[in-house]
Amino acid sequence: MSLLEQIVARAKADKQRIVLPEAEEERTLKAADKVLADDLADLILIGDPANIKKEAEQWGLTHIDKATIIDPLHCEKTEEYATLLAELRKKKGMTLEQARELVTKNNLYLGCMIIKTGDADGQISGALSTTGDTLRPALQIIKCAPGITCVSGAMLLITNQKEYGEDGVVVMGDVAVTPNPTADQMAQIAYTTAQTAQSVAGFAEPRVAMLSFSTKGSAKDAKDKETGKSVYIIDKVVEATQIAKEKYPELKVDGEMQADAALVPSVAAKKAPGSDIAGKANVLIAPCLEVGNIGYKLVQRLGGATAIGPVLQGIARPVNDLSRGCSVDDIYYMVAITSCQAQDAKKC
Structure with missing residues (x-):
């Protein structure tokens, strides 16, 4: 079926x-x-x-x-x-x-x-x-649902690559609503996307990867010389992961990690040894809407995935x-x- x-x-x-x-x-x-x-x-x-x-x-x-x-x-x-x-x-x-x-x-x-x-x-x-x-x-x-302040959109991606995600199915958020979420909002998106993975995709156990271009500190954010703030997004993803773990202790989540480390066991073994999520993720959380929207459309058009959604959540x-x-x-x-x-x- x-x-x-x-x-x-x-x-x-x-x-x-x-x-x-x-x-x-x-x-x-x-x-x-x-x-x-x-x-x-x-x-x-x-x-x-x-x-x-x-x-x-x-x-x-x-x-x-x-x-x-x-x-x-x-x-x-x-x-x-x-x-x-x-x-x-x-x-x-x-x-x-x-x-x-x-x-x-x-x-x-x-x-x-x-x-x-x-x-x-x-x-x-x-x-x-x-x-x-x-x-x-x-x-x-x-x-919004209790405890949620951020509406987002998840995409169900059905691929022929059965070894990835949940028998080839991956749920990705946010792809539709919030352009540049804060760390707290990103944590909320992780939680609500996991809920969508359960209620809609039927995942018994959502395993959430918080995506970045760095895996477990392999890269560092550059700092603005005047403000001292991060120029890139790694720090936000790290903070969002920690918030998600604290606010939603039942949620299986880890990050920051690159997409290949999230999905491919052999890559995960090298880049994130000891992670319970790396190489086994079935829910992917993009650090911003730009990444999420571009990412799912590339998978859909170049990878031949069936994309269902966006499913609004929150x-x-x-x-x-x-x-x-x-x-x-x-x-x-x-x-x-x-x-x-x-x-x-x-x-x-």
């Missing part, structure tokens, strides 16, 4: 309630029909019911009536949602009238309010919306972002991924 098949099976075993706030968009509605036909999740579609029905008939979609369809202009809980949103944002000066405007005219805000009140477990958007539009209501309403309930060039299958599998995250979030 492939990793995607495993993810779908786990999602089906404990169905979650997933909001699709862009339900009038063609790919989204076609994916919703497939989700409902396969009994993958319980869906809440936000949009004009007449338009959704018309489009479903036009495209021959026969399962849409199994979904809960919410008309944002005629939602029976509008006042409840608006009142709560105004309360959540009152320190930022939001009025009840402004909150009403958001929950009736911005489906992404309405979807997050449905999750906030416990009527749904996760949300997926991005076929029509930017990443910023997706994240903004999630961070304002659902907020939010109290899962809210995931799609590429505006996404396919029907991309949305379908993101519903399964979001369901697995929701299952895990309920355990906290």
Whole structure:
């Protein structure tokens, strides 16, 4: 069974309630029909019911009536949602009238309010919306998970090199959100990426490598002559590793190390002897977004890896972002991924 098949099976075993706030968009509605036909999740579609029905008939979609369809202009809980949103944002000066405007005219805000009140477990958007539009209501309403202040994105990389990672699968973060994380944020990214490796990729034991261009002191940061601060990033990675070990004692993590030392046992034996992670890592943490994004795309394009994601992490309930060039299958599998995250979030 492939990793995607495993993810779908786990999602089906404990169905979650997933909001699709862009339900009038063609790919989204076609994916919703497939989700409902396969009994993958319980869906809440936000949009004009007449338009959704018309489009479903036009495209021959026969399962849409199994979904809960919410008309944002005629939602029976509008006042409840608006009142709560105004309360959540009152320190930022939001009025009840402004909150009403958001929950009736911005489906992404309405979807997050449905999750906030416990009527749904996760949300997926991005076929029509930017990443910023997706994240903004999630961070304002659902907020970060306890103890987390940094949202990030993980990529599942499926390769044919079965000797690396977890039978050829590696989870890498951050590849999508935080440009230049602090040491503390990098430690958080390590923790949340390990959670994604468990809840989505199904890793029984995430083994986290904090990446750098140095392994265990093989290189040193240059110092700025005036400020005394590190010019490079090694010191940050070393500090982040120590923070991760202290804040998350259950997390199996080590660093700093180069990518080959993290993945290849023979290299690890030379560069990081005695490390419990080196040569056996299945979770890789990049020191900055630049490295993470470039790295996964090189593995994808030159190495032929299948890249799944990014999977957003660090939010109290899962809210995931799609590429505006996404396919029907991309949305379908993101519903399964979001369901697995929701299952895990309920355990906290």
